Structure formats: C-alpha cells, structure tokens
Amino acid sequence: MKRWLSLLLVLVMILALASCGDKKAGKDVEPTDSAQTAPKTSGPDAGDEGPEQQEPENKELVVGISTDPVSWEPWGAFNNGRKHLMHLVYQTLTAEIPDLVNGTTIRYYVLASGYEQIDDRTYEVYVREGIYDTAGNPFTAKDAVFSYSTAKAQGTLAQLNAIESLEVVDDYTFRMTTSRTLAVGDFEDILTGFNMVTQASYESSPDGMVTTPVGTTGYVLIDYVAGSHAVFEKADSYWNNAANESRSIEDGYCSTWDCTKLDKIRYEIITDPTTMTIALESGDIDISANVSSNDLQLFQDGGKLADKFDVFAHPENMYGISFNASKSSPTNNYNLRMALAHCVDPQGVLDATFDGSGIVLKAWAYPTFMDYQNKWDDQPYFEYDLDLAKEYLQKFYDETGTTADTLKLRLLTQSGPTTGKIAEAVQAYIVTLVDNPTCVEILSFDRGTYNSMWMDENAFDILLIYGQTANRTYCTYAWNSYANAAKLQHKNDVWHSGDEKVQELLNAAISVKTHSDETVSDFQQYINDQAYIKNLMCGDVYVVGKSWIGGLEDCIGPKDCLAIMALDYDWSKSDK
Amino acid sequence: MAQYVLKRILMIIPVVFLVAITIFTIMYFCPGDPAEIILGVGAAAEDIEALREQMGLNDPFLVQLGNYLYRTFIKFDFGTSYANSVPIIDELSHRFSKTFVLAISAIIIEVIVGIPLGMVSATHRGGWIDQLCMILALIGISVPSFWIGLQLLLIFSLKLSWLPPYGVTTWQGWILPIFVNSLRGIAQMARQARSSMLEVIRSDYVTTARAKGLPERTILFRYALPNALIPLVQTAGQSFGTSLGGTVIIENVFSIPGVGQYMVNAIVTRDYAVIRSAVVVLAIVFSLVMLLVDIAFGFIDPRIKAQYEGRNRKYKWRKKLRRVAANA
Structure with missing residues (x-):
C-alpha cells in the first residue's frame, strides 16, 4: 500500500513540477523600470536571428482577445469586444490617435474631408469623394445622414441625442444642427465615435447588420462564431488602398487603421488570461493585448520567452480618489480630505498594482489631452507627506471630536482585479495614517451598481474614480461626465458638494466659447484647493506579439485598439 | 405509473413559473440601471430617462412582470438583449x-x-x-x-x-x-x-x-x-x-x-432580459432532468411503482364497492 501511495505522490509531483517549471524560470526575471512617460518596447529586433526561411502559404495573423463583440450592428452599446473588432468593418468620418511620445492627440479625416462650424449650433460636414463599401455601394452625404438618423432613433448612443436635425446639402455635404450649444470636444466626438454605413447595404441586411456587417474598410467578416472566433479577409477592392503606401497622416487620409497589410486576420476569443499566455507560448496565437500582468515577465527582457516575443507598453485609464463632500460623510471636512489626499503615495500605489509601470498624474487629466497644461507637471499636487497628513487629521479630530477609533470610512470601487488592488493599496495608506486597521471598509461592486452608488451621497465616503484616456481628447470630458450637475441624474457633482463655484468654473471650461488655458486651469486649481479629488496614476497595459511582427509601437490605433493591419510582418521568420 | 409521471410533469409548471417570478423580482430590485450602463458614465439625465422609457423600464413593477410572463410563457418570446439587440x-x-x-x-x-x-x-x-x-x-x-x-x-x-x-x-x-x-x-x-x-x-x-x-x-x-x-x-x-x-x-x-x-x-452589463431568460431555460432543463430521475426511480425502485399501482388498485376497488352499494 505504502509503495503504491508513494508512487502516486511521485507522479503527482512530477506532473506539477513539469507544468510549473516555466513559471519558476520566469520569476528570476528582473522587474521592469518603474514610472515612465513614454511607451517602450522590449525584446530583440525582429528578424536579426535565424536562417533565411521561405514565406509560408498561410499568412493568417491570429490575435487573442478576451471579449466577444456579440453583435456586429454598427451602433450597438459599447463593449470591449466591439472596441477591438468594429474598426475592421466600419469607418468613421474623423479619427483621433493619442500620440504617446509627444503627449498630444492627432486628429485626422477618414470618410470626411473637412467640416465647418456655421453658427453656434450648425455645422457643415464635407464627405470625401470616391468612397464605397465592401458591397460596392458608394458612400455619400445621404448615407452619413441616414447613419446618424437611424442610430439616433435607436437611442443607445448618448452623444447623438444633441443632434436636432440633419440635412443633405449636396452629394458630398450635409448640415447638422444641434439642440444646444455643444461643449468643447462634443462635436468631434459625434464625428469620431460613430460608425458609418451605406443606406443600401444597411437596408439589404435582414437583421440590421447584427450578423452581416458591411462597412467601408478594406476587410470583410467571413466567419464568426459568438464567443469563439471571428475571421476577416481582405476585401476584393478598397477605396483607400493608398493607405498602405504611406502612413503619414499629413498625406490626407492615411492612418494606421486604414491600412490593409494583412490578407487574413483571425481573432480568437480567450477569456482567461492564463489561457491567453499558454496560447501565446504554444504558438496558437501571434499577438494579444490581454496578457495578465503576472505573466508579462515571461515575455519581457530577460524572460524565458523574450527572444520570441516583443512587448509594447502604454499607459491607459486614469485612477484617482474622489471624496464625498456632502454633510452625510466625514469627508465633508476639508482637513480630512487634505489628510487623505496627502497620505496616499501614487507611486506606491503604482508599484503595488502595476509593478511601477505607468505614470503618476499631477492633475485630473491625462498628458495627451489637447488642453492639458504642461505647467501642472511642475506644480505640487497633494504631495505624499505623512507628517503633513497627520497634521490635517489632527485638525479634523479637534474640529469634530472624532477619534481614530470612531473614524469609519467607506471606499467605493468597481470590482475587478486592478481596481481591487488599487483599493487595497489606498486602504493600506489610510490605515497607516489613522492607525486603526478597521477604519476603511472597501465596498466593491460591479459596474452597474457602482455607477448607481456613487450618485447616492449616503453610500460612500471615498470613491475610487476611473477615467478613460483612449479616445478622449480633452480634460473637460471627464470633468463634464462626473461634475456637471445639470447633466447628471442626481443633479449634483460627483463630490455631492452642491458647490455653485464648481458649476460656474466647469461651464466656463467646457463651453466652446470660453474654453481656454485659463478657464481649464481655473477649474483644476479650484478642485485642488477644495481637495475634492486626487488623481493618482495611469497603469501600463501591454501588447505582446511575436518578434517577427514589427512596429508594435504603431499598434495603438484610434480608440486604443490593436492596429495590426498597419504593422510590418516578416513572414519568413514566422513559425507558421 | 402514468399518474406518477403526469404528476411530476405538472409539478414542473409552478416551479418554472415561480423561478421566473423570483428572478424577475430580484433583478428588478437590484441596484444598477441598464439604460445608464448602455449610455455610459456622464450621459445626460434626460437621455437616460428617454432610453428607460423606450425600454419599458419606467412601467410599474406589476406591469413589467405581467408583460414579461406574457411574453415568455404565452408568446414564447425571450426578446432581444438590451446590450446588443441580438435575439x-x-x-x-x-x-x-x-x-x-x-x-x-x-x-x-x-x-x-x-x-x-x-x-x-x-x-x-x-x-x-x-x-x-x-x-x-x-x-x-x-x-x-x-x-x-x-x-x-x-x-x-x-x-x-x-x-x-x-x-x-x-x-x-x-x-x-x-x-x-x-x-x-x-x-x-x-x-x-x-x-x-x-x-x-x-x-x-x-x-x-x-x-x-x-x-x-x-x-x-x-x-x-x-x-x-x-x-x-x-x-x-x-x-x-x-x-x-x-x-x-x-x-x-x-x-x-x-x-x-x-x-x-x-x-x-445588467442585461436583465438575458439573465431572466437564461435562468428560466436552465430551470426548465434542470426540472426536466429531475423528472427523468424521478421516472427512473419508478423503474428502478419497485416500491415506488407498487405504491402508485397499489393506490390505483385501491381506488378502483373503492369505486367498484360504491357502485355495488348503489345498485343494492
């Protein structure tokens, strides 16, 4: 009996060790550099090693993504799967690419050739000539008006609700009138964030293109199994073949996203991050932006697979802590807010959650936003100072009679691995400040509940607030989303402050007429002075690709998707 | 035995019905607004309200429940997903x-x-x-x-x-x-x-x-x-x-x-329609499987078979006695 048992245990041990062996090797890798402001690549230069090989017949690139688009309708509700795939089918009138190196956003025309503001509420948009979709139908101003009208009737795209009327002026010009004067960036959002179709193709689709999408890009969807895979093939003809010849945006209408360098692209939907790593390692997929941060060291410099893969990192999504300034919360007290803002070290949170990879933020804004003020980078911004934080906390105790034992704070966060880690790090800093291990309770909820709860002033004290950086061009976008009392359902700002000065300064900053460096600075300065919010950092997200895929730094296309059709592929070095 | 199977089949109906009502009620009272999720953070209150109206989310609880039960059990229509319009x-x-x-x-x-x-x-x-x-x-x-x-x-x-x-x-x-x-x-x-x-x-x-x-x-x-x-x-x-x-x-x-x-x-994503439909379908399938298990019991365990057959015999015997007594 003992012999059998030992044999069994030995077998189990061998299997466990065999499967864990790679990970152990990966752990010896040195950590990556901490805080960085520019994107970086690692791994060897593609194509430096190995004998000359013939190009394979199968030039299909396999991309691993974690979310299913579910529907191919052009104007459906947003999800991450749609974010990654819709650009392969549909194009927009204009597009924007965050320029991570120069810290700005590049805006360019795709289906439009220009636009003009006629008066406060009227715009004329000029559609490029010679565009046709993959079914061969020409795209004109009439189709653009049809797309906007149909989508507006569906009611699922909030930005379109500002459109009052649309009118075709001629074949390549249409006029849009809005029901109100738009905030800065809102009109650009209407042009950029909206997929275009031709009326003929849409009306010939039996299901509103839910399963049979037809767009103006250079690709057609040839196979899709929900939750499993989607396969695209290069269209027989494409109106913008010139895009492959030059990627210079100055040329007019060429961008990474308009290229068609790949004949066939296969997207595999792999929901589990560990399975994604296994699929990359086994060669089943070639590139992915959904690799778990725990597995990245395998692919980075010094990692076991670094010679086969390149890694590109870029910061995404802002995370900050916002305080409930209503009377129902202890954070109504200015001194407590200052204490909490000074006790959290953003670099420490970045280290704890993203291994230090990302950027520390100095304002409620992201450096590539067009109205970002460079002076913010040099100004003090709730610097981490535990002694100062303790002074503010003592003032709070003195004013309110609260003690360390009676101070209870609720930290509201969206559930998820990243937000969970950030919340825990923030909790640890506050516990250190207050010296009471039970003073912070983390309330973690799914997105729907979280969004309802932050509008309830009785539900939280500290909010882990997060803001998108991709496809956002102005600081005012996040400000308008979270602080505009006139817009929000609870008729207050995210801080429940009821502060009229906030609304006054916000209106000046978001209005097209008054938007300027001064008004933007004034708003940022005021919320800093009141200590309503402390923005913490942007953590890096990664793209991991085989080393025969060149130009990963050009990978981030509009809306932060993988612009794989624009990269350089050395198929002779591929393992296909 | 047929009576036993029939009884078990009939029991599925209230079970599935109760499951449908329960899941509808739970989802109704859950925090989180589907219209808000679809439109995203920062959507104007009036836009959210308009979408809620369009989705029928502003109707009273009983109206929504009635509509849901009618569509699901009378028209056998699960509807389309809130999030992506797919049936x-x-x-x-x-x-x-x-x-x-x-x-x-x-x-x-x-x-x-x-x-x-x-x-x-x-x-x-x-x-x-x-x-x-x-x-x-x-x-x-x-x-x-x-x-x-x-x-x-x-x-x-x-x-x-x-x-x-x-x-x-x-x-x-x-x-x-x-x-x-x-x-x-x-x-x-x-x-x-x-x-x-x-x-x-x-x-x-x-x-x-x-x-x-x-x-x-x-x-x-x-x-x-x-x-x-x-x-x-x-x-x-x-x-x-x-x-x-x-x-x-x-x-x-x-x-x-x-x-x-x-x-x-x-x-x-608070896609109520999908959650409710998926739960009802799973409840039906699970009930059917448990029905098969109960029927299998009838065949495997002679005591269950005998119990129902015995009950039938007793019932028939009583009926016969009553008829004889009436004739007398």
Whole structure:
C-alpha cells in the first residue's frame, strides 16, 4: 500500500513540477523600470536571428482577445469586444490617435474631408469623394445622414441625442444642427465615435447588420462564431488602398487603421488570461493585448520567452480618489480630505498594482489631452507627506471630536482585479495614517451598481474614480461626465458638494466659447484647493506579439485598439 | 405509473413559473440601471430617462412582470438583449448546445468511471485499493477545477502539444473541458457508490445469497447493484444540475462560448432580459432532468411503482364497492 501511495505522490509531483517549471524560470526575471512617460518596447529586433526561411502559404495573423463583440450592428452599446473588432468593418468620418511620445492627440479625416462650424449650433460636414463599401455601394452625404438618423432613433448612443436635425446639402455635404450649444470636444466626438454605413447595404441586411456587417474598410467578416472566433479577409477592392503606401497622416487620409497589410486576420476569443499566455507560448496565437500582468515577465527582457516575443507598453485609464463632500460623510471636512489626499503615495500605489509601470498624474487629466497644461507637471499636487497628513487629521479630530477609533470610512470601487488592488493599496495608506486597521471598509461592486452608488451621497465616503484616456481628447470630458450637475441624474457633482463655484468654473471650461488655458486651469486649481479629488496614476497595459511582427509601437490605433493591419510582418521568420 | 409521471410533469409548471417570478423580482430590485450602463458614465439625465422609457423600464413593477410572463410563457418570446439587440433565443440555442454537451458528457463519464470505482472500493473495503480510490476521490473533490484545468492545459497543450489550449472548434478541444468538468462528479459518485454498496452488501439478503453459494459477480450485479443504484441516480441528477449551472469556470478557462459565460457577461452589463431568460431555460432543463430521475426511480425502485399501482388498485376497488352499494 505504502509503495503504491508513494508512487502516486511521485507522479503527482512530477506532473506539477513539469507544468510549473516555466513559471519558476520566469520569476528570476528582473522587474521592469518603474514610472515612465513614454511607451517602450522590449525584446530583440525582429528578424536579426535565424536562417533565411521561405514565406509560408498561410499568412493568417491570429490575435487573442478576451471579449466577444456579440453583435456586429454598427451602433450597438459599447463593449470591449466591439472596441477591438468594429474598426475592421466600419469607418468613421474623423479619427483621433493619442500620440504617446509627444503627449498630444492627432486628429485626422477618414470618410470626411473637412467640416465647418456655421453658427453656434450648425455645422457643415464635407464627405470625401470616391468612397464605397465592401458591397460596392458608394458612400455619400445621404448615407452619413441616414447613419446618424437611424442610430439616433435607436437611442443607445448618448452623444447623438444633441443632434436636432440633419440635412443633405449636396452629394458630398450635409448640415447638422444641434439642440444646444455643444461643449468643447462634443462635436468631434459625434464625428469620431460613430460608425458609418451605406443606406443600401444597411437596408439589404435582414437583421440590421447584427450578423452581416458591411462597412467601408478594406476587410470583410467571413466567419464568426459568438464567443469563439471571428475571421476577416481582405476585401476584393478598397477605396483607400493608398493607405498602405504611406502612413503619414499629413498625406490626407492615411492612418494606421486604414491600412490593409494583412490578407487574413483571425481573432480568437480567450477569456482567461492564463489561457491567453499558454496560447501565446504554444504558438496558437501571434499577438494579444490581454496578457495578465503576472505573466508579462515571461515575455519581457530577460524572460524565458523574450527572444520570441516583443512587448509594447502604454499607459491607459486614469485612477484617482474622489471624496464625498456632502454633510452625510466625514469627508465633508476639508482637513480630512487634505489628510487623505496627502497620505496616499501614487507611486506606491503604482508599484503595488502595476509593478511601477505607468505614470503618476499631477492633475485630473491625462498628458495627451489637447488642453492639458504642461505647467501642472511642475506644480505640487497633494504631495505624499505623512507628517503633513497627520497634521490635517489632527485638525479634523479637534474640529469634530472624532477619534481614530470612531473614524469609519467607506471606499467605493468597481470590482475587478486592478481596481481591487488599487483599493487595497489606498486602504493600506489610510490605515497607516489613522492607525486603526478597521477604519476603511472597501465596498466593491460591479459596474452597474457602482455607477448607481456613487450618485447616492449616503453610500460612500471615498470613491475610487476611473477615467478613460483612449479616445478622449480633452480634460473637460471627464470633468463634464462626473461634475456637471445639470447633466447628471442626481443633479449634483460627483463630490455631492452642491458647490455653485464648481458649476460656474466647469461651464466656463467646457463651453466652446470660453474654453481656454485659463478657464481649464481655473477649474483644476479650484478642485485642488477644495481637495475634492486626487488623481493618482495611469497603469501600463501591454501588447505582446511575436518578434517577427514589427512596429508594435504603431499598434495603438484610434480608440486604443490593436492596429495590426498597419504593422510590418516578416513572414519568413514566422513559425507558421 | 402514468399518474406518477403526469404528476411530476405538472409539478414542473409552478416551479418554472415561480423561478421566473423570483428572478424577475430580484433583478428588478437590484441596484444598477441598464439604460445608464448602455449610455455610459456622464450621459445626460434626460437621455437616460428617454432610453428607460423606450425600454419599458419606467412601467410599474406589476406591469413589467405581467408583460414579461406574457411574453415568455404565452408568446414564447425571450426578446432581444438590451446590450446588443441580438435575439436571446438565438444566442441561447447556440450557446446552450455547448453547455449541454459539456454537462451531459461529464455525467456519462461520472457514471461510467465513478460507479465502478465506488464498487471496487466497497468490495475491497479497508484494503489498499479502497484507500487509493478514496484518496483519488478526495483529491477530485478538493482540487479546484480551474486549477486542475490550467495544469492540464500546461501539460497537454503547452508541453506535449497534443490538445488545443482553447476553444471547441475541433473534437480534441472537448477532451480537457469534459474531463475537468467530470472530475468532481466522478469523485462524488465514487464516494456515494461506495457507501451505497457497503450498505447493500451488508444486508441479510446478500448474506443469504452468499450462503446459498451464488457467485460473487452475480450477487454484486444482480442483487446488490440495483438496490444501490437508487441514491446514485439521485446523485447523478443533482450532479447534472451542478454541471449545467457550474460550467462558468470551465467555460472561462477553456474559452468555450456557453451559457455560463453568457450569463456572467449579462449580469455585469445588467442585461436583465438575458439573465431572466437564461435562468428560466436552465430551470426548465434542470426540472426536466429531475423528472427523468424521478421516472427512473419508478423503474428502478419497485416500491415506488407498487405504491402508485397499489393506490390505483385501491381506488378502483373503492369505486367498484360504491357502485355495488348503489345498485343494492
């Protein structure tokens, strides 16, 4: 009996060790550099090693993504799967690419050739000539008006609700009138964030293109199994073949996203991050932006697979802590807010959650936003100072009679691995400040509940607030989303402050007429002075690709998707 | 027997109906607004209100419940997903087939492997075979399925390159998910089979059979196993329910587009229509499986059969007596 048992245990041990062996090797890798402001690549230069090989017949690139688009309708509700795939089918009138190196956003025309503001509420948009979709139908101003009208009737795209009327002026010009004067960036959002179709193709689709999408890009969807895979093939003809010849945006209408360098692209939907790593390692997929941060060291410099893969990192999504300034919360007290803002070290949170990879933020804004003020980078911004934080906390105790034992704070966060880690790090800093291990309770909820709860002033004290950086061009976008009392359902700002000065300064900053460096600075300065919010950092997200895929730094296309059709592929070095 | 089956079928109706009402009520009172999720953070209050109106979310609770029950049970229309306008029935039928294959294959393996393992264990009670079987069963129950799934992926997909690491587009893709999904069930079935068999083989009639010199194989398969099967059928039925509802993790690890994944995504996006439909469909399927289990009881356990047939005989006899008395 003992012999059998030992044999069994030995077998189990061998299997466990065999499967864990790679990970152990990966752990010896040195950590990556901490805080960085520019994107970086690692791994060897593609194509430096190995004998000359013939190009394979199968030039299909396999991309691993974690979310299913579910529907191919052009104007459906947003999800991450749609974010990654819709650009392969549909194009927009204009597009924007965050320029991570120069810290700005590049805006360019795709289906439009220009636009003009006629008066406060009227715009004329000029559609490029010679565009046709993959079914061969020409795209004109009439189709653009049809797309906007149909989508507006569906009611699922909030930005379109500002459109009052649309009118075709001629074949390549249409006029849009809005029901109100738009905030800065809102009109650009209407042009950029909206997929275009031709009326003929849409009306010939039996299901509103839910399963049979037809767009103006250079690709057609040839196979899709929900939750499993989607396969695209290069269209027989494409109106913008010139895009492959030059990627210079100055040329007019060429961008990474308009290229068609790949004949066939296969997207595999792999929901589990560990399975994604296994699929990359086994060669089943070639590139992915959904690799778990725990597995990245395998692919980075010094990692076991670094010679086969390149890694590109870029910061995404802002995370900050916002305080409930209503009377129902202890954070109504200015001194407590200052204490909490000074006790959290953003670099420490970045280290704890993203291994230090990302950027520390100095304002409620992201450096590539067009109205970002460079002076913010040099100004003090709730610097981490535990002694100062303790002074503010003592003032709070003195004013309110609260003690360390009676101070209870609720930290509201969206559930998820990243937000969970950030919340825990923030909790640890506050516990250190207050010296009471039970003073912070983390309330973690799914997105729907979280969004309802932050509008309830009785539900939280500290909010882990997060803001998108991709496809956002102005600081005012996040400000308008979270602080505009006139817009929000609870008729207050995210801080429940009821502060009229906030609304006054916000209106000046978001209005097209008054938007300027001064008004933007004034708003940022005021919320800093009141200590309503402390923005913490942007953590890096990664793209991991085989080393025969060149130009990963050009990978981030509009809306932060993988612009794989624009990269350089050395198929002779591929393992296909 | 027909009366027994009919009674069980009729019982499904209120169960499914109650499940539908319960899930509707829970989702109605859950915090989180689908219109707000669809339009995103920062959408204007009037836009959210307009979308709520369009989706019928502003109607009173009872009106919404009535509409839902009418559409689901009278018109057999599950509607379309709030999030992506795809008809729910299309998505469910496409995904349910995969979840069903996963669950039913797991049950078959559980029965084929688990019962013999339990029998062997019981017949060698206290010996090394028994102990080995029970250690394996303990491992099967205690090791989390996502962990064992990932370890098997590392071995069979990465190291040996025998099986694909994700998806079920080929038959090889099914092997690991089905095996992993059945592991816990095999262990439970083996433990249950062992204890049932132990109870039965200690019975007087088994001792009598042995005393009469019947071969051990005959005693086991002809006399002991049929009696030990009753609790095992129950276990298999419950296990199927667990497999059906609990494939979320397996589907996630092996990237299988099943109902579990669909439901989890729907919960996150507050896609009420999808959640309600998926729960009702799962409730119907589970009720049907439990019906099959109950019918199987009728065939396996003569006492249940006799109970209903006896009741029928008693009823007929009473009716006859009444008729005779009336004639007299």
